[in-house]
Amino acid sequence: MKAFKGRILVCDLDREKNLDLPIDEKAATQFLGGSGYAAYLLNKLLDPDTPALDPGNVLAIMTGPLTGTMAPCTGRHVVCSRSPMTGLWGESHSGGHFGANLKFAGYDGILVRGRSPRPVMLLIDDGEVEVESARHLWGKTTSETQDTIAEELGKAHIACIGPAGENLVKYASIVNAERVAARCGLGAVMGSKNLKAVVVKGTGQVELAEPEEFRRLATQSSKTLGETMSTLRNQGTAMYVDIGMMFNDMSIRYFQNVEFDASDLINAEAMNELLTGRTACHSCPISCGRRISVPELGLVNVAGPEYQTLASFGSNLLISDLNKIALMNRLCNEYGMDTISCGSTIALAIYLCDTGRAEYGLSWGDPDTVIELIHKIAQRENDGRILAEGARALAQRHHTEDSALHVRGLEVPNHDPRAFGGMAAVYTTASRGATHLEGDMYSVDMGLDYPELGIIGGDRLQNESKGMIAARSQQFRAFCDSVIICHFALVPLDSIVSLLSLGMGASFSVADILPLGARAVTMKRILNLKLGLRTEDERLPRLLLEPQADGATYDFVPDVDAQLDEYYSYRRWDRETGAPTPEALSELGLESFIS
Numbered sequence: 001m002k003a004f005k006g007r008i009l010v011c012d013l014d015r016e017k018n019l020d021l022p023i024d025e026k027a028a029t030q031f032l033g034g035s036g037y038a039a040y041l042l043n044k045l046l047d048p049d050t051p052a053l054d055p056g057n058v059l060a061i062m063t064g065p066l067t068g069t070m071a072p073c074t075g076r077h078v079v080c081s082r083s084p085m086t087g088l089w090g091e092s093h094s095g096g097h098f099g100a101n102l103k104f105a106g107y108d109g110i111l112v113r114g115r116s117p118r119p120v121m122l123l124i125d126d127g128e129v130e131v132e133s134a135r136h137l138w139g140k141t142t143s144e145t146q147d148t149i150a151e152e153l154g155k156a157h158i159a160c161i162g163p164a165g166e167n168l169v170k171y172a173s174i175v176n177a178e179r180v181a182a183r184c185g186l187g188a189v190m191g192s193k194n195l196k197a198v199v200v201k202g203t204g205q206v207e208l209a210e211p212e213e214f215r216r217l218a219t220q221s222s223k224t225l226g227e228t229m230s231t232l233r234n235q236g237t238a239m240y241v242d243i244g245m246m247f248n249d250m251s252i253r254y255f256q257n258v259e260f261d262a263s264d265l266i267n268a269e270a271m272n273e274l275l276t277g278r279t280a281c282h283s284c285p286i287s288c289g290r291r292i293s294v295p296e297l298g299l300v301n302v303a304g305p306e307y308q309t310l311a312s313f314g315s316n317l318l319i320s321d322l323n324k325i326a327l328m329n330r331l332c333n334e335y336g337m338d339t340i341s342c343g344s345t346i347a348l349a350i351y352l353c354d355t356g357r358a359e360y361g362l363s364w365g366d367p368d369t370v371i372e373l374i375h376k377i378a379q380r381e382n383d384g385r386i387l388a389e390g391a392r393a394l395a396q397r398h399h400t401e402d403s404a405l406h407v408r409g410l411e412v413p414n415h416d417p418r419a420f421g422g423m424a425a426v427y428t429t430a431s432r433g434a435t436h437l438e439g440d441m442y443s444v445d446m447g448l449d450y451p452e453l454g455i456i457g458g459d460r461l462q463n464e465s466k467g468m469i470a471a472r473s474q475q476f477r478a479f480c481d482s483v484i485i486c487h488f489a490l491v492p493l494d495s496i497v498s499l500l501s502l503g504m505g506a507s508f509s510v511a512d513i514l515p516l517g518a519r520a521v522t523m524k525r526i527l528n529l530k531l532g533l534r535t536e537d538e539r540l541p542r543l544l545l546e547p548q549a550d551g552a553t554y555d556f557v558p559d560v561d562a563q564l565d566e567y568y569s570y571r572r573w574d575r576e577t578g579a580p581t582p583e584a585l586s587e588l589g590l591e592s593f594i595s
Contacts, residue, residue, distance in 0.1 A: 007023060018129045034078050035091050067484060071499045103204070141163065160176070170185045218499060297327045304326060428560060444456075468566050
C-alpha cells in the first residue's frame, strides 16, 4: 500500500529489544493512520487492568498516510496511550517536523511498552534502531535536552520530556522543537518508562501511487490555503482572543465572568509587539506559529503563547501582563507541561482560596506567584506536589469535587458551552474527556459549515440538533486526525480525499469521510468501555451549568441530557451502557467487535 512505510517499530524497554510490526492493509483502509489506527492497535494491546503509569501501558506515536508528503498541513503526528489524567483513552497531537521525519526514517509509527531500568533515548536513523543511555539528559529541560542531543548526534528531530515528565506530573507533555503534544499527561507515561527522548534521523521519501497528479493537486491546494488563511498567518491563534470576547466564549476568572477589560493587552495586536518571526510545520503554507522576544525576562526568539495559553494564564487568572504570560508559556514548554491543565488547576486553587475552602495564599491577577507555582509544580515541591495531580484530585482533596472544571479528569479548555451550546455534547462524549479538538462546534456555529457532511451551523444558544451535529463534527475531526491533517487546513473536502486516493492508490470520496471517522470514534469508545468508562460521567461540571449573570450569553445553559439523547440516537449507541449496538458496528464493518 502506497503512502505508508509499511511498518511500525515496537520497542520493549523491559528487555531493550525492538521489532517491526507490519501495517495491516485491511485495517489501514478502515482506519487510515493516526489516532484511528492507534485506537485499532491499542484495542488489541492494552490490558484494562494495567494503570496508565505501569510498565505494561503502551505508548503509541503515529503518523498518517499523508504525513511527510507535499499535501498541505500534514506535518503533524499523534501520541496515544492510556491517560494518567482520566484512566481512559489519551490522545495528543503535535505539529512541527518530527512526524514527517519519522516516516523519512522508515516508520509509520512507534509502540513503546515496558520500563527501562535506566533513563534512555530511542534513536531511529534511517531504519536502524538503538536504545541508548540518557542518564546525562535526565533533569534537563526540553531545550537543553534537544540541544545536547543535537551536539552529540548532529541534525535530528527529537520528541522529549522535561522535568515534569520525569517527575510524573499528571499533565506532563511531550515537546519537539517547541511544538507540544500537550494534553492527557502522555509525557508522564513517557517518563514512567524512563524514556527521555525519541530521536529520528531520516533521508527517505514517501512513495505515492500517482506522484505527478498528487504533486499538482498538493501545490494548488497549498497555494489556495496560503491565500485564504492569511489572517491566521498574520495574527496566529491569538486572533481568537477578540473573537472569544465578542461571543463570551473566553474563560474569565475560572469561567465565572464574561468581561475582562484588559483583553486588548493579551490579544493578537499586543502579541505582534513581541513578534520576531513566524514558524510553520512541515508542508504548511500558513505559518501560524509565533516567535517572540521579551529580553528583560530572558526570552529571546522563543515560541509565543497560543490562544489556549493566553486564556489559561491570562483571562482565566485575571492576568493581563503579556510578557509574564509569555514566560509562563516558556516555562511550561521547558518543563514539559500542558498549559491548559496547568492554568486550569491553578485557577481552581485560586477559586478555592477565594471561596474560603483552601489556604494556598493565592489570589487573582498575581503573575509572579503563578510563575513561582509553575516551578513548584514541575519539580513537585511544596504545594506544587498537590497541584501536579490536576484539578480533579485538587478538588477531591478539599471535598468539593463539583468545583473542578473537568470531564472525566481532563480539564476543560478555554471554550464555554454556555457560549456555544453544542460544546456540551462534545465535552461530555469526547473520547479523551473535555477537549475542543474532537468537535469544534464553536467554529460550526460561527459559520464553518460542511454541508456535504451534514455539519451545518445554527443558533449557538439552543439545544436542538446540537447532539447530532456534534456527533458528525466528531467524525469529521476523527477523520482529520487519522489522515493526519491540521484542523486549520480549510482545504475543500474533495481535494482532501483526492490527495488521499492519489497517495494511497485507493479510491476515496467525500461520502467516505464520516464512516472513516465513525470507525475511529467507535474504536475509541470500545476501548474506553474496557478501561472503565461510565455514562454517568458524561456530564458538565457544576460551574458550567450556572448561567452567566450578564453578557450575550445571559441566562443560557445547555441542556446536556437533551443533547446526549440526540447524540446517542444518531450514533445508535446504547444510552444506558454507552456501548455501540451490534447494528451500528455491523454498518461500519466492525462485526468482529460485537461482544
